[in-house]
Amino acid sequence: MVLLFAYIFLVFLRSALIYIILGASILGAGLGMVFVGIINILLLSVPPEKAGEATGMNVVFRNVGTAIAPAVAGVFETIYFENVAVAYIPFRIGYLPEIPYYYKFPSGEAFDVIYVIGIVFILINLVITYFMKNIKVNKNEEIPD
Secondary structure, three states: OHHHHHHHHHHHOOOOHHHHHHHHHHHHHHHHHHHHHHHHHHHHHOOHHHHHHHHHHHHHHHHHHHHHHHHHHHHHHHHOEEEEEEEEEOOOEOOEOOEEEEEEEEOHHHHHHHHHHHHHHHHHHHHHHHOOOOOOOOOOOOOOO
16 A cells, blocks of 8 residues: 555655655655565465475566566656757857757656556555455464455
8 A cells, every 4th residue: 555655646746856755765665565575475375395486486576577667667758758958059040049959858747657557556466465365374373354
């Protein structure tokens, strides 16, 4: 839920640098909580002799995700851009006292799409999590919902 809140926060509140820093901090804290929780669930749900394989697969899938996500985000940052004048060349042409030099930067719409994709994946994971079975820690105890 922390990640969902962070993405929604970043979709609607990016007007100042402090809001971006706050949203990114919440996102980082949420990811830290998710990674620890996943390891705990993973180790409780596999037999002890398979713990190494399970944590190895977790690391592989996490690395695949961190490799694919920037590429997907880069695609949207390339599709949605805006031209920004970053410099002026002091050269007179006709009535223009200087020539503007433009550079393409990702627009706000690019980040909206990226954050909405994050929200969609979180909602999909919430549905999947809802259907997970309870894990028995001891033979007589069950982890509460």
